Amino acid sequence: MSTLEIKDLRVSVNTEDGPKEILKGVTLTIGDGETHAIMGPNGSGKSTLAYSIAGHPKYDITGGTVTLDGEDVLAMSVDERARAGLFLAMQYPVEVPGVSVSNFLRTAKTAIDGEAPKLRTWVKDVNTALDQLNLDSTFAQRSVNEGFSGGEKKRHEIAQLELLSPKVAILDETDSGLDIDALKVVADGVNRFRALEGKGVLLITHYTRILRYITPDYVHVFVNGRIAEQGGPELADALEAEGYDKYLKAGV
Amino acid sequence: MTLTDNPVADAIETSPPGTVLSHLHPVGSFDVADHDVPTGREEIWRFTPLKRLRDLHSDAAYSAGATTATWNTQDGIRVENVDGDEARGLRGVSGLVPNTRFVARVLAEVPTTLLVDVPAEVELAEPIVVDLTGSDASVTEAAHVALRFGAHSQAVVVLNHVGHASLAQVVEVKVGDGAQVSVISLQDWADDAVHLTHHEASVGRDSTYKHVAISFGGSVVRMDSNVHYAGPGGSAEMLGLYFADEGQHLEHRLFADHTAPRTKSHVVYKGALQGQGAHTVWVGNVLIRKVAEGIETFEENRNLVLTDGCRADSVPNLEIETGEIAGAGHASATGRFDDEQLFYLRSRGIDEPEARRLVVHGFFNDLIRKIGVPSLQEQLMATVEQELAKNVLKDAQPVVAG
Numbered sequence: 001m002s003t004l005e006i007k008d009l010r011v012s013v014n015t016e017d018g019p020k021e022i023l024k025g026v027t028l029t030i031g032d033g034e035t036h037a038i039m040g041p042n043g044s045g046k047s048t049l050a051y052s053i054a055g056h057p058k059y060d061i062t063g064g065t066v067t068l069d070g071e072d073v074l075a076m077s078v079d080e081r082a083r084a085g086l087f088l089a090m091q092y093p094v095e096v097p098g099v100s101v102s103n104f105l106r107t108a109k110t111a112i113d114g115e116a117p118k119l120r121t122w123v124k125d126v127n128t129a130l131d132q133l134n135l136d137s138t139f140a141q142r143s144v145n146e147g148f149s150g151g152e153k154k155r156h157e158i159a160q161l162e163l164l165s166p167k168v169a170i171l172d173e174t175d176s177g178l179d180i181d182a183l184k185v186v187a188d189g190v191n192r193f194r195a196l197e198g199k200g201v202l203l204i205t206h207y208t209r210i211l212r213y214i215t216p217d218y219v220h221v222f223v224n225g226r227i228a229e230q231g232g233p234e235l236a237d238a239l240e241a242e243g244y245d246k247y248l249k250a251g252v
Numbered sequence: 253m254t255l256t257d258n259p260v261a262d263a264i265e266t267s268p269p270g271t272v273l274s275h276l277h278p279v280g281s282f283d284v285a286d287h288d289v290p291t292g293r294e295e296i297w298r299f300t301p302l303k304r305l306r307d308l309h310s311d312a313a314y315s316a317g318a319t320t321a322t323w324n325t326q327d328g329i330r331v332e333n334v335d336g337d338e339a340r341g342l343r344g345v346s347g348l349v350p351n352t353r354f355v356a357r358v359l360a361e362v363p364t365t366l367l368v369d370v371p372a373e374v375e376l377a378e379p380i381v382v383d384l385t386g387s388d389a390s391v392t393e394a395a396h397v398a399l400r401f402g403a404h405s406q407a408v409v410v411l412n413h414v415g416h417a418s419l420a421q422v423v424e425v426k427v428g429d430g431a432q433v434s435v436i437s438l439q440d441w442a443d444d445a446v447h448l449t450h451h452e453a454s455v456g457r458d459s460t461y462k463h464v465a466i467s468f469g470g471s472v473v474r475m476d477s478n479v480h481y482a483g484p485g486g487s488a489e490m491l492g493l494y495f496a497d498e499g500q501h502l503e504h505r506l507f508a509d510h511t512a513p514r515t516k517s518h519v520v521y522k523g524a525l526q527g528q529g530a531h532t533v534w535v536g537n538v539l540i541r542k543v544a545e546g547i548e549t550f551e552e553n554r555n556l557v558l559t560d561g562c563r564a565d566s567v568p569n570l571e572i573e574t575g576e577i578a579g580a581g582h583a584s585a586t587g588r589f590d591d592e593q594l595f596y597l598r599s600r601g602i603d604e605p606e607a608r609r610l611v612v613h614g615f616f617n618d619l620i621r622k623i624g625v626p627s628l629q630e631q632l633m634a635t636v637e638q639e640l641a642k643n644v645l646k647d648a649q650p651v652v653a654g
Binding site for chain 1: 591592595596597598599602603604607610611614615616617618
């Protein structure tokens with residue numbers, strides 16, 4: 001079982017004009033095996049939520065708590081959070097020149113599990129994961145994210161998700177910039193992950209398109225650093241029809 | 253992190269019609285008297301700590317014998333110390349005309365030459381490894397090395413410098429037409445060594461020359477590595493890797509003199525610095541002469557600063573006397589660890605020291621793979637690991653090999 005509990009989370013960033021509050025009290029619980037979609041316009045704080053939970057140093061937590069199965073996530077270092085079972089699929093994965101995908105995946109798996117994966121099954125697992133995401137076998141020899149197309153970067157993120165098998169995955173606009181074929185491949189990967197016992201997903205997106213392939217249990221509308229509305233998957237349909245205008249006009 | 257990927261326009265220096273002299277590279281002379289003792293104010297000496305050179309650059313006695321050369325033998329390949337007329341005949345075999353006092357002195361005063369002679373059309377499967385082992389850094393000495401590769405030969409020569417020495421050295425390389433040659437100079441000196449060296453290569457018609465400079469050890473290492481072209485179609489790849497620790501000065505100056513049409517030069521130097529007073533210098537000079545139409549050149553220098561108290565100088569220079577070229581460019585970047593890279597790796601559970609280790613290995617990996625000598629590549633990865641253990645991984649637990 002795994003539960004990610006976010007309570008009254010307040011986050012600010014440093015700007016030239018001093019600290020600016022981005023998250024203004026976010027409360028959200030991702031229960032065992034649940035998929036939550038966070039939707040919202042640009043600048044509403046969606047990505048800030050993702051990176052704050054993962055521990056990016058740019059963000060200052062000024063209030064609130066985040067716990068994973070009762071453990072204080074905010075007290076952990078970035079790598080401790082990952083080893084505790086959190087995974088962030090990034091919108092803009094970072095290039096690491098000279099480090100092969102294969103070396104990177106094995107190093108990460110070893111770190112997460114606390115021991116090196118068994119060589120024979122591991123090679124097979126990697127090949128399967130890459131193959132399922134339409135990444136060919138030469139992909140493992142390339143440098144991490146270097147020269148990858150936008151679609152390759154996103155599929156590589158999902159390959160990591162499947163291989164590292166965290167408790168809770170946060171997907172930050174994994175759908176952005178993907179054509180429909182790539183989107184389906186990525187959605188299939190996320191659905192394979194969701195089908196496993198007790199896996200939580202926090203899916204952050206600007207568009208409703210991906211929700212046709214990944215059906216969330218809950219949808220939250222994020223506006224101006226707060227959750228403005230929440231509901232079931234039907235809320236996504238309403239957003240598709242009406243857009244974010246009514247929330248923006250409300251001037252939250 | 254600063255990054256410049258300048259188009260040619262930023263770097264171009266035009267000369268009035270009829271002038272051919274590069275201000276960076278005055279005409280040389282074999283006469284020692286034509287070369288003043290450097291003061292440190294000259295453009296080509298301004299980064300070098302002359303006081304630490306033990307007068308190798310000026311008027312130190314050039315003794316012999318403290319550094320010994322040993323080598324592996326291969327059938328049909330001549331490697332030996334020659335003297336007399338034969339040694340004299342090898343002075344300037346690469347087309348070198350001295351433009352510094354120490355080079356003029358080495359050619360004029362050193363009676364012997366270490367000659368590696370690879371006949372035409374011979375293809376060597378194994379590298380020729382010459383170990384140059386210094387025994388006493390209090391003895392100032394000088395050496396002349398000539399590497400001669402016949403037409404269409406294929407060979408790799410490794411000059412492996414180890415031990416204690418104060419050495420002024422000239423390495424001349426003549427690459428025959430159509431030959432494919434690698435010259436690898438490894439500076440793995442002890443901490444007290446001072447090494448002032450000039451490598452000059454004549455790259456033959458349609459030949460391929462790879463020069464690799466690897467500097468880890470020594471108190472001061474300054475290498476000038478020059479190439480010019482004896483005919484059209486020659487290609488030079490110049491690779492460098494250096495790791496400067498506390499108090500070390502490692503300086504590499506490159507000069508690709510495009511003296512023939514359709515020639516290529518590709519320079520990639522990468523360095524890391526750690527510890528108080530670690531200083532590296534990279535100067536990449538490229539001159540595209542009027543005759544050199546259709547050439548391609550690219551030079552790149554990247555430095556990774558691992559701790560406070562280090563200094564990396566990086567200066568690309570491009571002089572162009574013809575606009576009829578296929579391509580020219582340069583890039584230079586010096587920076588610390590990229591926080592976003594570390595965040596990405598750590599967000600996958602990899603702890604900070606291991607993430608740093610991966611980044612540094614990655615930084616050097618691409619370059620090391622291009623050297624093309626597997627046994628040496630393994631050795632270099634191990635050396636990088638030892639260097640990292642001094643600072644970056646000082647408090648880290650051992651980890652699974654990458």
